[in-house]
Amino acid sequence: MHKKGHITVEAAQRGIRLDAFLAEQMPELSRSHWKTLIQEGGVSVNGAASKPNHKMQSGDLVEWMVPEAAPSSLLPEEIPLEILYEDSAVLVLNKEAGLVVHPAVGNETGTLVNALLFHDPLFAALDRAGVVHRLDKDTSGVMVVAKSEAAMAELQRQFKARETEKEYLALVWGEPPQRGCIETAMGRHPVHRQKMAVLREGGREAITNYETLEQFEGIALVRVKIETGRTHQIRVHMAHIGNPIVADAVYGRARRHNLPVQPRRQMLHAARLAFNHPESGKRLSFEAPLFDDMRSLLEALRGNAALEDIQNN
Secondary structure, eight states: OEEEEEEEOOGGGTTOBHHHHHHHHOTTSOHHHHHHHHHTTOEEETTEEOOTTOBOOTTOEEEEEEEOOOOOOOOOOOOOOEEEEEOSSEEEEEEOTTOOSSOBTTBSSSSHHHHHHHHOGGGGGSGGGGBOSOOOTTOEEEEEEESSHHHHHHHHHHHHTTOSEEEEEEEEESOOOSEEEEEEEEEEOSSOTTSEEEESSSSEEEEEEEEEEEEOSSEEEEEEEESSOOTTHHHHHHHHTTOOBTTOTTTSOOOOOOOSSOOSSOOEEEEEEEEEOTTTOOEEEEEOOOOHHHHHHHHHHHHHHHHHHHHHO
């Protein structure tokens, strides 16, 4: 059995490598998986075999045939999950910081996928155990996982069509404007390839809207809504405007600030996710409460601010 598919390249996607293009369009398969498939002749561009580094052109017709996934060799692991909602089509959870979503080199076990396989064996029959979107290892918050192939395809369509709503809470350094919209192109850093960056040429459109909710001394709580879902988008964009996420070891600069609570990971939380139920079509919205580390820091900042107000009056 094989899965067939095709897609036409849009003008904004011009210049992207074929393997990277496919991985971004169909994230249920990794870039390395697509690279292997291209090399084995499972992908064509305008009817002809191609190479992984082929640069996309506007109007290119990309077609592929993917062999059905073999039964998963991953092992179920009893890892606690904070489940917000579950039915026969979807599972919604509040992912804790430190939990890697997909197994990879260096993180072959102890991932969200391993936890899902333990929670329900049906996930073993689905590509990537039904995972349709990601959060960084040290970003906490709400995620939706599909429980059938039909639900997975529909949720992937909604994410691609920007029909979902994704809202985050973040603690950032400095005093950002009351609100703003950051629109840039984003892609791999030209030198540090493990990092993402704002690019002057190439890259893909990235749009981030933010609003300052509370301002403390040198730190602000912001609400962030993203219209696109680029890798590390919020972390890169907030650093780009000079307000990096607190404790972001990759995109943040070291700050000398006597924090009341010392965070061990970036203070970024996916607070709300809305989507249409893949079977009923009903609009659903889920909010994920903050975990103890971020909540404790926020409460301590509020306590310090209240104390300063009392002392100043």
